[in-house]
Amino acid sequence: MSEDVFKKIVSHCKEYGFVFQSSEIYDGLSAVYDYGQMGVELKNNIKKYWWDSMVLLNENVVGIDSAIFMHPTIWKASGHVDAFNDPLIDNKDSKKRYRADVLIEDYLAKIDDKINKEVEKAAKRFGESFDEAMYRQTNPRVLENQAKRDEVHARFAKALNDSNLEELRQIIVDCEIVDPISGTRNWTEVRQFNLMFSTEMGSTADGAMKVYLRPETAQGIFVNFLNVQKTGRMKIPFGIAQIGKAFRNEIVARQFIFRMREFEQMEMQFFVRPGEELEWFAKWKEVRMKWHKALGFGDHKYRFHDHDKLAHYANAATDVEFEMPFGFKEVEGIHSRTDFDLSSHEKYSGKKLQYFDPELNKSYTPYVIETSIGVDRMFLSIVSASYAEEVLEDGETRVVLRLPAALAPIKLGVLPLVKKDGLPEKAREIIDALKFDFKCQYDEKDSIGKRYRRQDAIGTPYCVTVDHQSLEDNTVTIRYRDTMEQERVAIDKLSDIISDKVSMKNLLKTIG
Ligand code: ATP
Numbered sequence: 001m002s003e004d005v006f007k008k009i010v011s012h013c014k015e016y017g018f019v020f021q022s023s024e025i026y027d028g029l030s031a032v033y034d035y036g037q038m039g040v041e042l043k044n045n046i047k048k049y050w051w052d053s054m055v056l057l058n059e060n061v062v063g064i065d066s067a068i069f070m071h072p073t074i075w076k077a078s079g080h081v082d083a084f085n086d087p088l089i090d091n092k093d094s095k096k097r098y099r100a101d102v103l104i105e106d107y108l109a110k111i112d113d114k115i116n117k118e119v120e121k122a123a124k125r126f127g128e129s130f131d132e133a134m135y136r137q138t139n140p141r142v143l144e145n146q147a148k149r150d151e152v153h154a155r156f157a158k159a160l161n162d163s164n165l166e167e168l169r170q171i172i173v174d175c176e177i178v179d180p181i182s183g184t185r186n187w188t189e190v191r192q193f194n195l196m197f198s199t200e201m202g203s204t205a206d207g208a209m210k211v212y213l214r215p216e217t218a219q220g221i222f223v224n225f226l227n228v229q230k231t232g233r234m235k236i237p238f239g240i241a242q243i244g245k246a247f248r249n250e251i252v253a254r255q256f257i258f259r260m261r262e263f264e265q266m267e268m269q270f271f272v273r274p275g276e277e278l279e280w281f282a283k284w285k286e287v288r289m290k291w292h293k294a295l296g297f298g299d300h301k302y303r304f305h306d307h308d309k310l311a312h313y314a315n316a317a318t319d320v321e322f323e324m325p326f327g328f329k330e331v332e333g334i335h336s337r338t339d340f341d342l343s344s345h346e347k348y349s350g351k352k353l354q355y356f357d358p359e360l361n362k363s364y365t366p367y368v369i370e371t372s373i374g375v376d377r378m379f380l381s382i383v384s385a386s387y388a389e390e391v392l393e394d395g396e397t398r399v400v401l402r403l404p405a406a407l408a409p410i411k412l413g414v415l416p417l418v419k420k421d422g423l424p425e426k427a428r429e430i431i432d433a434l435k436f437d438f439k440c441q442y443d444e445k446d447s448i449g450k451r452y453r454r455q456d457a458i459g460t461p462y463c464v465t466v467d468h469q470s471l472e473d474n475t476v477t478i479r480y481r482d483t484m485e486q487e488r489v490a491i492d493k494l495s496d497i498i499s500d501k502v503s504m505k506n507l508l509k510t511i512g
Pocket of ligand 1: 216248250257258259260261263264265330331332333372373374375376377378
């Protein structure tokens with residue numbers, strides 16, 4: 001898929017009421033978006049899929065909803081005040097600002113692409129007898145590129161780990177990375193930039209307190225760890241899940257809802273015995289990948305990407321990457337955070353945050369595995385993977401969102417063939433009977449063909465058409481979004497036919 005398709009997806013999201021630019025009538029606010037009438041339904045369904053997979057399917061995972069504002073010392077303890085920085089670099093000609101690490105990552109991805117293209121070409125040439133591993137080990141061009149990649153990658157990982165900003169700049173210079181806009185290599189120094197938004201609480205006259213908009217939801221879980229453990233009588237291992245807004249003053253906010261300044265996270269912190277964290281890390285990796293793949297977009301669209309730079313608190317970390325229209329990108333992070341956060345809060349608050357383990361007969365600070373996924377990125381990955389333009393047999397094209405039925409905003413379109421003869425009333429009767437089971441939409445405007453297209457475009461998996469025969473024998477024509485096949489069915493069978501296919505329960509059963 002290309003950038004071109006991505007543009008189409010962005011305009012599709014606007015045209016059909018999924019996502020709008022924030023404050024559009026005032027020319028917009030950069031990297032902030034609003035969800036429209038369709039978007040909010042899809043978003044809520046994604047959140048429900050995640051929430052239920054955590055708190056329904058796991059007896060030992062419970063949820064909370066903590067406040068966005070928190071005591072400012074929390075962000076000192078978590079390390080965000082001192083270390084939640086991105087390295088930024090400006091191009092003096094285009095005056096554009098970039099993340100130095102992202103420029104280098106993109107460069108590395110280009111080398112990977114080159115190597116893969118070479119391999120693909122050879123695979124075509126040699127056909128069945130092609131031995132990919134052997135080719136990668138022996139082809140001089142592949143070897144040369146691989147060596148270059150490994151060298152840059154090693155320097156990059158070291159520079160990140162050492163927070164060596166000069167070296168980051170030197171890598172950009174040595175690799176001759178150019179600004180995609182100006183095409184020049186006229187770069188400034190690399191500087192650190194803190195991503196937290198701050199504001200003031202209380203009136204300035206009383207000496208207002210500087211507070212931050214949370215850059216992640218996780219800290220609300222850490223500081224409530226003992227509240228939940230004690231009041232819920234939770235035994236380790238157990239998890240706390242939360243969905244909520246987070247805010248980051250991203251330097252480079254492009255790519256639509258992939259990188260926003262206000263976004264939503266779904267995070268789960270799982271508290272375990274020290275020493276058992278890597279086992280749980282492996283387990284949650286598996287569980288989370290299964291959750292993604294159950295959506296049915298194809299296993300090849302997902303991969304793990306282990307971190308080059310482990311955050312100061314982590315002893316293992318990986319990303320779940322999804323193939324977006326602009327390449328494989330992170331949608332979820334899975335981190336083994338050790339006891340860093342709880343210990344640090346103990347230190348800064350002076351309160352004990354320990355757990356007494358009755359089996360071991362001792363107290364300890366639990367270790368934590370975290371799974372952290374962005375709702376908006378998940379939304380983008382789902383819409384991108386669902387979007388298809390198809391040429392039909394009659395030469396016309398249709399745009400269809402092949403959304404998983406359980407996530408689709410509208411499950412059933414109900415369409416009277418004409419606006420008279422009692423057909424609209426019959427259609428309303430159907431909706432009144434089904435509206436308790438799932439979301440239906442009534443549409444009587446334009447030809448049936450046009451109405452089908454509109455439902456395809458918002459991803460509605462089923463439509464029924466009410467015609468004159470319906471009045472006589474209580475049947476309708478049901479039409480399936482993906483195959484466009486139609487068949488005659490009894491109205492009183494509709495609930496059975498559709499409920500099963502659109503139910504969250506059945507989707508959850510594939511992973512539970
Ligand atoms: P990136 O490297 O892309 O900035 P990150 O590694 O900082 O992301 P985490 O801090 O691990 O991200 O956050 C967990 C998840 O939250 C990410 O996987 C992503 O889905 C989501 N997320 C983070 N930042 C943003 C953002 N600015 N806009 C939308 N979603 C975001």
